[in-house]
Amino acid sequence: MGVRIRRRFGLTEAQADALVASRGGLCAVCRVGPPEHVDHDHATGRIRGILCFTCNTGMGNFGDDPNRLLLAANYLKGDACRIQLVV
Numbered sequence: 001m002g003v004r005i006r007r008r009f010g011l012t013e014a015q016a017d018a019l020v021a022s023r024g025g026l027c028a029v030c031r032v033g034p035p036e037h038v039d040h041d042h043a044t045g046r047i048r049g050i051l052c053f054t055c056n057t058g059m060g061n062f063g064d065d066p067n068r069l070l071l072a073a074n075y076l077k078g079d080a081c082r083i084q085l086v087v
Contacts, residue, residue, distance in 0.1 A: 002036075009038050009047060019050050027052035029059075 006016050020035060027035040028049040037056035039048045042064060051059070062068045 005036075005038055009040065011038075019047070023050055027055050029055040 006013065023035060026033045028039070029051055032052055035050040035052050037051045037053060039051045039056060039059065040046060041048060062072065
């Protein structure tokens with residue numbers, strides 16, 4: 001994890017290494033590595049974990065709202081994705 005990110009979140013190098021190691025060097029969401037983004041609660045600033053770029057961006061795009069993420073997951077699993085438009 002870069003110095004800039006560690007400074008932003010007030011992490012020592014040892015703390016950053018421990019955060020990455022706590023997830024086996026993989027993103028906490030998709031389990032792919034390397035995770036390079038500190039995930040935090042925007043309201044409290046509390047660190048939640050470490051994510052890859054894709055998962056971190058996705059969570060941000062959904063406004064860190066678990067209900068919206070569940071709705072999106074259900075949408076992807078459901079028939080709505082299988083509808084073919086006829087033109």
